[in-house]
Amino acid sequence: MKQFDIAAIGELNVDIILNGIESEPEIGKEKFAKEMTVTLGSSTAIFAANAAAVGSKVCFVGMVGRDSFGSLVSSSLEAKGVDTGYLIYGDTPTGATVCMNYGEDRANLTYQGAMDVMGFGDIKPEVFRSCRHIHLSSLFMQSALLRDIHKVLDAAKAEGVSVSLDTQWDPVEKWALDYKSVLPKVTVFLPNEKELQALTGTTCLEDAVNAVLPFLGHAMVVKCGSKGSLLVRKDGTQNFLPAFLNKDVVDAIGAGDSFNAGFVSAFVKGLPLEECQRCGNLTGAVNTTAAGGTGAFVSKEAVRKICLEKFGQVFSL
Secondary structure, eight states: OOSEEEEEEOOOEEEEEEEEESSOOOTTOOOOEEEEEEEEEOHHHHHHHHHHHTTOOEEEEOEEESSHHHHHHHHHHHHTTOBOTTOEEESSOOEEEEEEEETTEEEEEEEOGGGGTOOGGGSOTTHHHHEEEEEEEOGGGOHHHHHTHHHHHHHHHHTTOEEEEEOOOOTTOOOOOOHHHHGGGOSEEOOBHHHHHHHHTOSSHHHHHHHHGGGOSSEEEEEOGGGEEEEEETTSOEEEEEOOOOTTOOOOTTHHHHHHHHHHHHHHTTOOHHHHHHHHHHHHHHHTTSSTTTTTOSOHHHHHHHHHHHHOOOOOO
């Protein structure tokens, strides 16, 4: 018996969110914001928190500093039911993102900090023995983890652990990942449409799918926003599932991470890929019914209720 269903390996940071900003910043001038929120950030943390909310036993592997932000990250994960026993405390400060909201637009500025330092050598070997599945995310935010990606994937394979990967967007847009050598070691690849096109250097979804198809380990699901998702099996068969649309969207922050949480949670329970896809579409839709990436994921019962009442669907987890 494994201690955890999922080990989430990825970036950790705090989000410093500024609202009610009088105007855009200007060099040499002081500006005011009317509101500030300091909270747990990172795509991988949203994934971990929401996977735990729908019933998966989740631990987190990430690096933070020995500072107040690191304490906030740890306590926030624990409050969401995520095990923090494998967190790594380093000498580099915890990463932070300053989010400056201007109406419907926003500008982000990120200090990577400790998230950029963690490599394979920092991860305890027992992680790979204690979980059934590893979810990797935000590789381009973590240069050391990107450098050591093959070591991580080989360690997972040696322990018979399945792996999902969502690279997320590359902030510097270099896309320095050799997907032809990485994807065969990944069980399920979980990009969104724009990320897949950027990674493969293509301009349409069909060409992007064809580019990675020969290298898929087992399957890929492409998240297509409000259109839905496309499941692609290694043998080339496809299943497109339209999105469950919310007519009263609060916000879509973290919807892709919530999709991952639903899909992976169903996958580790051994559900058919099409049902995993449906669970992903549902959790992505549930995400849009409350503010922030984790606001709607209070409990599994709450998620089931939203699925039934808002979307007329039974949530199978």
